[in-house]
Amino acid sequence: MNRKALSLAIAAALFAGNLLADDFDPNAKDGGAAVITYQNDVATLDPAIGYDWQNWSMIKSLFDGLMDYKPGTTELTKNLASDYSISEDGTVYTFTLKKGVKFHNGRELKASDVKYSLERTVNPKTQSPGAGFFSSIVGYEDMAASKAEQLAGIEVVDDYTVKITLKSANATFLQVMAINFSFVVPKEEVEKWGADFGKHPVGTGAYSLAEWKLGQQILFKKNPDYFKAGLPHLDSIAFEVGQDPMVALLRLQKGEVDIAGDGVPPAKFLEFKNDPKFKSLVVTGDQLQTGYLTLKTTLPPFDNLKVRQAVNMAISKDRIVRIINGRAVPANQPLPPAMPGYDKDYKGYAYDVEGAKKLLAEAGFDKGFDTEMYVMNTDPQPRIAQAIQQDLAKVGVRVKIKSLAQANVIAAGGSKDQAPMVWSGGMAWIADFPDPSNFYGPILGCDSAVDGGWNWALYCNKNLDALAAKADSMAKPEQQAERTALWKKIFIDVMDDAPWVPIFNEQRFTVRSSRMGGSDALYVDPVHIPVNYNYIYLK
Amino acid sequence: MLAFISRRIGYSLLILLGVTFITYLLLFMLPADPARQIAGRSATPEVVAGIRMQLGLDLPFYQQYANYLGNLVQGDLGRSYIQRSPVTELIGARLRPSLELMAAGIGFELLIGISLGVIAALRRDSWADKALMALSFIGVSAPQFIAAMLFLYFFAVQLDWFPMGGYGGFEHLLLPALTLGILGSGWYSRMVRSSMIEVLHQDFIRTARAKGLSRVRVVLRHVLPNAIVPVIPMIGIDIGIFMGGLVVVESVFGWPGIGQLTWQAIQQVDIPVIVGVTTVSAVAIVLGNLVADLVIPWVDPRIDIKKH
Numbered sequence: 010m011n012r013k014a015l016s017l018a019i020a021a022a023l024f025a026g027n028l029l030a031d032d033f034d035p036n037a038k039d040g041g042a043a044v045i046t047y048q049n050d051v052a053t054l055d056p057a058i059g060y061d062w063q064n065w066s067m068i069k070s071l072f073d074g075l076m077d078y079k080p081g082t083t084e085l086t087k088n089l090a091s092d093y094s095i096s097e098d099g100t101v102y103t104f105t106l107k108k109g110v111k112f113h114n115g116r117e118l119k120a121s122d123v124k125y126s127l128e129r130t131v132n133p134k135t136q137s138p139g140a141g142f143f144s145s146i147v148g149y150e151d152m153a154a155s156k157a158e159q160l161a162g163i164e165v166v167d168d169y170t171v172k173i174t175l176k177s178a179n180a181t182f183l184q185v186m187a188i189n190f191s192f193v194v195p196k197e198e199v200e201k202w203g204a205d206f207g208k209h210p211v212g213t214g215a216y217s218l219a220e221w222k223l224g225q226q227i228l229f230k231k232n233p234d235y236f237k238a239g240l241p242h243l244d245s246i247a248f249e250v251g252q253d254p255m256v257a258l259l260r261l262q263k264g265e266v267d268i269a270g271d272g273v274p275p276a277k278f279l280e281f282k283n284d285p286k287f288k289s290l291v292v293t294g295d296q297l298q299t300g301y302l303t304l305k306t307t308l309p310p311f312d313n314l315k316v317r318q319a320v321n322m323a324i325s326k327d328r329i330v331r332i333i334n335g336r337a338v339p340a341n342q343p344l345p346p347a348m349p350g351y352d353k354d355y356k357g358y359a360y361d362v363e364g365a366k367k368l369l370a371e372a373g374f375d376k377g378f379d380t381e382m383y384v385m386n387t388d389p390q391p392r393i394a395q396a397i398q399q400d401l402a403k404v405g406v407r408v409k410i411k412s413l414a415q416a417n418v419i420a421a422g423g424s425k426d427q428a429p430m431v432w433s434g435g436m437a438w439i440a441d442f443p444d445p446s447n448f449y450g451p452i453l454g455c456d457s458a459v460d461g462g463w464n465w466a467l468y469c470n471k472n473l474d475a476l477a478a479k480a481d482s483m484a485k486p487e488q489q490a491e492r493t494a495l496w497k498k499i500f501i502d503v504m505d506d507a508p509w510v511p512i513f514n515e516q517r518f519t520v521r522s523s524r525m526g527g528s529d530a531l532y533v534d535p536v537h538i539p540v541n542y543n544y545i546y547l548k
Numbered sequence: 549m550l551a552f553i554s555r556r557i558g559y560s561l562l563i564l565l566g567v568t569f570i571t572y573l574l575l576f577m578l579p580a581d582p583a584r585q586i587a588g589r590s591a592t593p594e595v596v597a598g599i600r601m602q603l604g605l606d607l608p609f610y611q612q613y614a615n616y617l618g619n620l621v622q623g624d625l626g627r628s629y630i631q632r633s634p635v636t637e638l639i640g641a642r643l644r645p646s647l648e649l650m651a652a653g654i655g656f657e658l659l660i661g662i663s664l665g666v667i668a669a670l671r672r673d674s675w676a677d678k679a680l681m682a683l684s685f686i687g688v689s690a691p692q693f694i695a696a697m698l699f700l701y702f703f704a705v706q707l708d709w710f711p712m713g714g715y716g717g718f719e720h721l722l723l724p725a726l727t728l729g730i731l732g733s734g735w736y737s738r739m740v741r742s743s744m745i746e747v748l749h750q751d752f753i754r755t756a757r758a759k760g761l762s763r764v765r766v767v768l769r770h771v772l773p774n775a776i777v778p779v780i781p782m783i784g785i786d787i788g789i790f791m792g793g794l795v796v797v798e799s800v801f802g803w804p805g806i807g808q809l810t811w812q813a814i815q816q817v818d819i820p821v822i823v824g825v826t827t828v829s830a831v832a833i834v835l836g837n838l839v840a841d842l843v844i845p846w847v848d849p850r851i852d853i854k855k856h
């Protein structure tokens with residue numbers, strides 16, 4: 010017994026020692042160049058504007074925010090901030106910045122840069138898709154309405170201290186300080202390039218932009234002055250764009266490409282995944298995404314809880330997952346498994362055709378009813394809708410599929426008298442940051458149950474809204490466990506009302522060459538989507 | 549001559565005006581909301597309205613179109629909604645690779661098409677003629693995407709003769725240009741064949757043979773120059789068809805040209821880029837046809853443009 014305890018202690022000490030020697034991977038090697046391919050051009054590398062899965066992680070490698078996440082996880086850590094404190098009432102955040110952090114142009118980063126960058130994102134002239142994330146800061150409304158040039162809630166105390174005042178306590182604020190839209194940019198470079206800053210990005214990140222040949226390639230080179238010692242590992246990364254995903258995979262086999270950024274085309278997916286040659290090259294990871302069917306709770310017959318529960322029981326999620334070649338796992342609750350607050354023990358509504366028929370009969374629909382389902386018109390969404398249609402036909406619900414362009418589905422989804430059912434595929438909610446609140450307010454909360462909103466079930470439960478507000482005011486670090494537990498309860502309570510049929514959680518697949526090193530988690534990083542370029546290395 | 553050219557340029561401008569109007573109208577009616585696309589999903593209706601106003605999307609159609617035309621005249625095609633950079637810059641960076649591929653592709657089309665057409669005409673009704681004409685038929689009707697993929701797989705992956713896509717030296721250009729050349733050569737070979745056969749039956753050919761000229765000399769000096777005339781306006785028309793081929797072939801071979809840009813812009817509903825590319829392509833087609841019309845009288849002096 011004693012010996013076992015001793016060996017455990019030694020192992021723990023060794024493990025801790027390793028962690029101290031290198032902050033993430035003790036075996037990482039430095040040097041070398043990697044080649045990554047994408048089909049589409051990289052849109053923009055401006056952190057206030059870039060908002061797609063392709064430039065998301067690239068921007069994270071060029072710029073830094075006050076906060077970040079431990080590589081490969083959803084755990085928050087300090088980044089540009091060396092420390093922070095939260096006032097007793099949770100409304101004032103004081104960040105202390107690390108000293109000696111330099112932009113790629115050589116100038117040191119100061120607190121005034123943090124203020125400038127946040128205000129730039131909120132400024133309507135910037136047309137940032139992320140401005141709304143900062144609505145909790147005092148003075149946001151005035152600036153968003155172009156009535157003020159500055160955010161009243163941000164105060165530069167001295168060169169290395171910045172104080173941000175919120176309208177009310179907000180537990181997600183530190184997550185917002187880790188989102189790309191909050192990343193720090195140097196004012197002089199933004200003013201120099203104007204609207205073209207996204208093509209000439211200058212930040213503090215692990216890499217700097219060396220060359221951008223439009224339509225051909227983007228070259229990142231290592232930032233030798235990066236403030237995190239020992240990072241990044243690669244000397245350079247070439248992002249070759251305009252490459253067909255199939256051709257990229259062929260080139261990867263030949264050793265010309267290290268990461269095929271677009272993954273495996275759906276048509277080739279099964280073949281690729283079952284081929285022993287390629288199996289070891291594919292990394293599978295979770296995505297903070299849920300695909301769901303909304304049931305408009307204000308529109309008969311879906312205003313009847315029994316009908317909504319019956320629909321939940323009538324759909325075979327396993328079959329739908331097979332239709333998309335197993336690129337997802339069946340879901341039973343709104344939150345995806347990788348999200349804090351996911352309830353592993355919750356069983357959800359099991360597939361039960363007889364049970365569903367019984368519930369419908371109890372609700373007075375023993376002969377079924379006619380209804381409509383709105384769905385986006387790009388593959389595979391209509392095929393998934395047909396599978397749902399067939400399942401529902403078995404319990405007597407006759408569904409007419411309306412397959413439309415994305416904008417039309419979103420418009421119909423938000424209106425009161427249309428779209429009794431909406432399949433979310435192609436527009437499905439993907440979390441902006443790994444916090445459960447991101448899955449409630451915008452898609453299940455009362456405030457978003459409006460025309461033009463994303464709460465397509467028009468679900469509004471005042472009690473749960475109150476609980477959600479309570480959870481979001483728990484800003485202190487010591488309250489986090491309690492807060493996560495509260496969110497867990499909220500989402501399971503939502504399922505009791507059954508405004509949605511959660512169908513599946515999509516997975517991500519990254520294909521990398523055999524010479525790429527580093528933990529698998531880096532290649533399917535839940536935050537640095539798709540790959541955490543700062544930590545990967547060549548074997 | 550001057551009157552002819554100015555009249556043709558006048559027509560060309562009208563055509564371009566029509567093209568921009570139709571494209572702009574179609575994209576205006578498209579059920580996509582660029583302001584919402586830019587604003588992102590966390591945006592409030594006020595933010596979306598603000599962006600719509602900044603982009604001038606709240607104006608009625610005729611005003612938007614007039615603004616577009618006003619900017620177009622000054623060489624400003626607007627800014628991409630997705631990339632946020634000027635459309636002229638995006639197109640400009642891709643113009644050279646596309647022109648290179650187009651020149652090489654049309655070169656191969658002509659080379660392959662005319663040679664095959666000549667051979668087929670001289671060996672009329674032989675098995676070679678039938679085989680070549682069948683081949684050209686397959687070429688023009690083959691789906692470009694599949695054919696390009698097959699070529700890439702066979703020549704670059706299996707035989708390793710060419711690099712697998714990308715842009716750079718002559719070796720990168722060869723395979724996509726050959727793909728376009730082989731697929732498009734069928735039009736030319738069929739046309740050259742029939743026009744050759746027609747010329748071969750003319751009296752002056754019999755005279756040339758009768759006065760003892762060698763067969764090669766007759767074909768090269770007397771038959772070909774006469775048979776080639778219908779090919780020239782065909783090149784002008786072909787530029788339009790070729791643009792379609794570029795979209796597919798450039799995407800498969802990772803060639804950084806206009807076609808690839810078009811494909812991306814369509815998929816992302818990037819309206820300024822779609823309108824810009826359409827306008828530039830229309831200019832190229834109109835110019836190509838204009839040049840073809842001007843070259844014909846130089847090749848065949850019997851055609852007098854003053855009469856047109």
